[in-house]
Amino acid sequence: MEELTRRAVLRTAFAAPALIGSFWSQTQTQQNREQPKRFEEVGGFEVDDVALRHPLAIVPLGSLEFHGPHNPLGTDSIIISGIAERVAMRTQALLFPTISFTQCPAHTAHFRGTINIRPEVVTMYFADVLRNVLHLGFRRVFILNGHDGNIGPGRGAIAQVANEATDPQLLFASWWEFLSGETMKSLGLFKHANGGHGHGGPLETSAVASFRPDLIHLEKARDLPEPPDLSGGSPYFLQKSVAKDWPGYSGHVSEASPDKGRKLVKISEDGIVKLVENWLANGEAPGSW
Numbered sequence: 631m632e633e634l635t636r637r638a639v640l641r642t643a644f645a646a647p648a649l650i651g652s653f654w655s656q657t658q659t660q661q662n663r664e665q666p667k668r669f670e671e672v673g674g675f676e677v678d679d680v681a682l683r684h685p686l687a688i689v690p691l692g693s694l695e696f697h698g699p700h701n702p703l704g705t706d707s708i709i710i711s712g713i714a715e716r717v718a719m720r721t722q723a724l725l726f727p728t729i730s731f732t733q734c735p736a737h738t739a740h741f742r743g744t745i746n747i748r749p750e751v752v753t754m755y756f757a758d759v760l761r762n763v764l765h766l767g768f769r770r771v772f773i774l775n776g777h778d779g780n781i782g783p784g785r786g787a788i789a790q791v792a793n794e795a796t797d798p799q800l801l802f803a804s805w806w807e808f809l810s811g812e813t814m815k816s817l818g819l820f821k822h823a824n825g826g827h828g829h830g831g832p833l834e835t836s837a838v839a840s841f842r843p844d845l846i847h848l849e850k851a852r853d854l855p856e857p858p859d860l861s862g863g864s865p866y867f868l869q870k871s872v873a874k875d876w877p878g879y880s881g882h883v884s885e886a887s888p889d890k891g892r893k894l895v896k897i898s899e900d901g902i903v904k905l906v907e908n909w910l911a912n913g914e915a916p917g918s919w
């Protein structure tokens with residue numbers, strides 16, 4: 631009995647350094663992967679000067695929304711988290727977690743799987759998040775958007791917070807707006823006149839496929855007539871109430887592929903980085919521009 635206890639003690643004594651060793655080597659492996667600094671990983675001891683060590687905070691906005699039977703409900707969140715990660719790496723920004731419980735437009739709100747928070751609630755919620763980010767000392771905050779329903783609440787929240795503050799600046803941009811009608815036409819990836827844009831359409835499906843091909847099920851959706859292009863390439867905003875006889879996605883989804891998605895995401899990422907760098911370099915220029 632005594633011998634057993636002694637052996638057990640010895641085993642523990644030898645096992646402990648090994649355990650500690652594997653703990654540190656795991657940590658090392660995680661650090662070696664190219665990853666941005668994430669807010670949830672900031673140590674309590676680092677909080678006070680975290681804003682001094684990062685010129686920029688990035689707050690990504692996503693959604694939980696039906697995107698057709700072939701796409702995951704987190705399509706917007708997956709795309710924007712992926713893009714935000716790369717932009718944060720390239721700009722040494724501190725990356726906040728993606729906000730996914732957001733407002734969805736009336737035409738997708740009734741689909742099962744869509745989680746729809748009232749726009750006025752989301753506006754107040756975004757504003758509180760931004761107030762807290764500024765309170766940490768950040769003077770440049772980039773709200774990187776992945777979902778069309780966030781544009782109104784996002785800009786509303788920014789307007790509120792900017793009115794309360796004296797020095798900080800807040801930038802808002804949506805990833806798909808870096809893929810203009812002209813760009814899409816020159817790439818010729820999709821046959822659509824609107825370049826493959828549209829909710830759950832081939833452009834968006836390709837983008838999510840570039841990050842998570844395992845979550846795409848093209849066999850679950852049939853191709854739909856391409857959506858009409860009202861403006862010939864210029865941006866516009868059309869809000870329908872419940873869209874009748876619509877399966878919750880648009881266009882020739884069979885044209886989607888991870889390769890096309892990688893190309894598109896890279897163009898958007900490069901455009902976003904250029905915008906952010908220009909902003910950081912010219913942030914002190916007087917006036918609004």
Ligand SMILES: [Zn+2]
Pocket residue numbers: 697705706776777778829830834
């Ligand atoms: Zn979407």
